[in-house]
Amino acid sequence: QVQLVESGGGLVQPGGSLRLSCAASGIITSNYVMGWYRQIPGKQRELVAVITSGGSTNYRASVKGRFTISRDNAKNTVHLQMNSLKPEDTAVYYCDARWGSTIHYWGQGTQVTVSS
Numbered sequence: 001q002v003q004l005v006e007s008g009g010g011l012v013q014p015g016g017s018l019r020l021s022c023a024a025s026g027i028i029t030s031n032y033v034m035g036w037y038r039q040i041p042g043k044q045r046e047l048v049a050v051i052t053s054g055g056s057t058n059y060r061a062s063v064k065g066r067f068t069i070s071r072d073n074a075k076n077t078v079h080l081q082m083n084s085l086k087p088e089d090t091a092v093y094y095c096d097a098r099w100g101s102t103i104h105y106w107g108q109g110t111q112v113t114v115s116s
Contacts, residue, residue: 002026009110020080022095030073038091085114
């Protein structure tokens with residue numbers, strides 16, 4: 001059974017940092033395009049960052065320069081380093097894995113709350 005399990009969320013003050021992790025089982029993540037999405041209360045789920053199997057990255061404009069996506073294929077994990085967090089970043093963050101156009105998996109999400 002394929003599982004993507006997110007961790008690292010929590011409560012942080014504005015300007016603080018968090019590091020999210022996604023641990024995968026049932027798949028070899030090196031073969032997948034991996035990404036992070038988030039769902040802000042009252043809004044549609046939105047793409048945050050993507051990393052390809054070759055290590056190429058892409059970010060949502062509002063997080064460029066603040067967030068960094070990375071992958072450790074040996075550990076079958078993906079990370080999202082979030083710096084300079086803002087209240088607007090408060091959301092449930094989801095890990096995503098895609099292979100071609102037919103295979104797509106989602107994690108259950110981890111809550112990130114940015115508040116003083």
